[in-house]
Amino acid sequence: MPDAPFVAPSAFWEGRYVLVTGGFGFIGSTLARRLCGQGAVVTVLDCLLPQFGGNRFNLQGYEDRIRSHVFDLRDGSALESLLEGQEVIFNLAGQTSHLDSIRDPETDLDINVTAQLRLLERCRQVVPKVRLVYASTRQLYGRPKYLPVDEGHPIYPVDVNGINKYSAEMYHILYSQIYELSACVLRLTNTIGPRMRIRDARQTFLGIWVRQLIEGRPIEVWGGEQLRDFNDVEDVVDALLIAGEQCDLPLEPYNLGSAEVISLADLARLMIEIHGSGELLVMPFPAERKKN
Amino acid sequence: MPDAPFVAPSAFWEGRYVLVTGGFGFIGSTLARRLCGQGAVVTVLDCLLPQFGGNRFNLQGYEDRIRSHVFDLRDGSALESLLEGQEVIFNLAGQTSHLDSIRDPETDLDINVTAQLRLLERCRQVVPKVRLVYASTRQLYGRPKYLPVDEGHPIYPVDVNGINKYSAEMYHILYSQIYELSACVLRLTNTIGPRMRIRDARQTFLGIWVRQLIEGRPIEVWGGEQLRDFNDVEDVVDALLIAGEQCDLPLEPYNLGSAEVISLADLARLMIEIHGSGELLVMPFPAERKKN
Numbered sequence: 108m109p110d111a112p113f114v115a116p117s118a119f120w121e122g123r124y125v126l127v128t129g130g131f132g133f134i135g136s137t138l139a140r141r142l143c144g145q146g147a148v149v150t151v152l153d154c155l156l157p158q159f160g161g162n163r164f165n166l167q168g169y170e171d172r173i174r175s176h177v178f179d180l181r182d183g184s185a186l187e188s189l190l191e192g193q194e195v196i197f198n199l200a201g202q203t204s205h206l207d208s209i210r211d212p213e214t215d216l217d218i219n220v221t222a223q224l225r226l227l228e229r230c231r232q233v234v235p236k237v238r239l240v241y242a243s244t245r246q247l248y249g250r251p252k253y254l255p256v257d258e259g260h261p262i263y264p265v266d267v268n269g270i271n272k273y274s275a276e277m278y279h280i281l282y283s284q285i286y287e288l289s290a291c292v293l294r295l296t297n298t299i300g301p302r303m304r305i306r307d308a309r310q311t312f313l314g315i316w317v318r319q320l321i322e323g324r325p326i327e328v329w330g331g332e333q334l335r336d337f338n339d340v341e342d343v344v345d346a347l348l349i350a351g352e353q354c355d356l357p358l359e360p361y362n363l364g365s366a367e368v369i370s371l372a373d374l375a376r377l378m379i380e381i382h383g384s385g386e387l388l389v390m391p392f393p394a395e396r397k398k399n
Numbered sequence: 400m401p402d403a404p405f406v407a408p409s410a411f412w413e414g415r416y417v418l419v420t421g422g423f424g425f426i427g428s429t430l431a432r433r434l435c436g437q438g439a440v441v442t443v444l445d446c447l448l449p450q451f452g453g454n455r456f457n458l459q460g461y462e463d464r465i466r467s468h469v470f471d472l473r474d475g476s477a478l479e480s481l482l483e484g485q486e487v488i489f490n491l492a493g494q495t496s497h498l499d500s501i502r503d504p505e506t507d508l509d510i511n512v513t514a515q516l517r518l519l520e521r522c523r524q525v526v527p528k529v530r531l532v533y534a535s536t537r538q539l540y541g542r543p544k545y546l547p548v549d550e551g552h553p554i555y556p557v558d559v560n561g562i563n564k565y566s567a568e569m570y571h572i573l574y575s576q577i578y579e580l581s582a583c584v585l586r587l588t589n590t591i592g593p594r595m596r597i598r599d600a601r602q603t604f605l606g607i608w609v610r611q612l613i614e615g616r617p618i619e620v621w622g623g624e625q626l627r628d629f630n631d632v633e634d635v636v637d638a639l640l641i642a643g644e645q646c647d648l649p650l651e652p653y654n655l656g657s658a659e660v661i662s663l664a665d666l667a668r669l670m671i672e673i674h675g676s677g678e679l680l681v682m683p684f685p686a687e688r689k690k691n
Contacts, residue, residue, distance in 0.1 A: 274563070
């Protein structure tokens with residue numbers, strides 16, 4: 108899959124030392140490829156745990172150009188030497204599953220908060236002037252009180268994951284205020300494109316839909332009227348690169364969203380149409396989901 | 400010091416099984432005494448670590464009437480048997496120091512977030528219908544954008560402690576929404592009264608002022624124009640008891656605040672006047688404080 112830069116390459120990245128946490132993931136690997144193409148010296152960290160998004164396949168062909176470490180951010184001890192010399196960190200590592208965060212909230216906390224705090228602590232000590240871009244989630248707004256959901260929308264997380272991602276956001280902003288490092292927080296919505304996880308619904312529900320279509324199974328939709336928006340992964344990478352380069356952006360979180368929304372049922376129908384075949388199965392919410 | 404109930408005792412507490420975390424602390428012990436006086440079967444948990452607020456002296460004279468366990472909420476394993484049979488939990492355990500949370504953010508996170516999440520997880524498993532009252536802090540609003548600071552004021556924590564207390568609040572509210580337990584979140588301001596910590600400024604700056612007065616040393620005030628409000632500990636206990644009893648209160652955090660505010664310099668002068676002697680020393684903010 109060729110790289111597809113939609114913004115003009117910037118001389119800013121040439122020879123720049125950049126670290127991507129979660130770099131074997133869907134978005135992380137797409138970013139790492141783009142950075143590499145712009146001449147950055149890229150290192151990726153990824154724990155490669157099977158339930159998360161990392162996959163060596165995502166950086167196939169880049170083995171000689173991108174340094175990679177299988178590393179779990181929860182193990183803070185080796186972080187110091189990995190951070191040394193880095194100028195920009197794209198902090199994309201995290202647990203993204205809503206349901207996993209309810210089933211095992213402590214693991215979500217360890218990954219999305221404790222490890223993040225540890226990373227920030229090491230950053231301020233080892234690379235005190237580093238630029239950090241943190242990938243957060245629009246999920247922390249909870250059920251929309253109005254549309255479109257802008258950055259002023261109140262925060263009402265509906266799951267442990269939302270609370271924890273919000274904490275990590277606040278840590279990034281606080282550390283930018285009281286220390287020399289500077290951070291930018293981006294709140295991502297459903298991101299789609301090549302290399303997205305289709306094994307299950309952990310990254311986005313759309314992954315499992317793609318799989319169901321390919322395997323000739325019906326797309327199972329709970330409810331169907333819910334509205335969603337989507338970003339192309341290359342657009343998200345554009346935004347990440349801008350955020351990494353512009354250190355003087357105001358220190359408020361930014362939504363990455365699309366102006367267009369579509370209902371789940373309409374989306375499923377559209378995918379079936381594009382695929383040329385497929386079946387839509389609308390189901391009532393199961394009890395566990397409803398409660399959450 | 401005699402108990403001083405300002406609200407009429409309620410039959411609700413007679414024979415009720417009540418757990419107070421942080422029960423050897425200033426507010427916790429005052430609450431435990433009141434509950435005991437109203438016929439509740441009271442158990443207190445406290446880690447009694449020296450840098451926190453717990454002190455055996457605070458429950459002197461109640462040794463035969465209140466069960467106590469030296470217990471750190473971070474050690475989740477024994478929590479199950481301590482929770483069994485409890486009907487109301489006053490969750491007052493926590494790290495309260497602003498500066499400690501900046502110096503050692505991971506410990507603040509462990510105590511104020513990880514241990515809290517663990518407690519809630521054990522609660523939903525062991526005492527699924529328990530009533531929880533969580534003592535949070537007004538500090539999480541950050542610098543006031545308007546006065547008085549009401550519950551609709553935006554949340555801008557200025558330290559790690561504020562972020563972590565806010566997370567724990569959100570956990571309590573989320574668990575009330577998705578499980579059977581019910582929680583009430585109270586945001587406390589400076590609380591004063593008998594048994595308050597005067598060893599240092601970790602609980603409230605007023606503690607160290609009292610000590611400075613008693614020891615004939617000048618009261619050291621940074622700045623002096625900052626406005627603060629105060630609650631009498633018995634009023635706070637009133638609010639805690641109401642929150643414990645009223646399970647149908649709307650699930651939003653409540654500020655416990657006083658309508659009256661006073662500047663730090665005026666407060667110091669008032670204390671000197673009441674004490675009959677003393678000296679006020681107004682100083683510029685030290686660099687570390689200013690940054691925070």
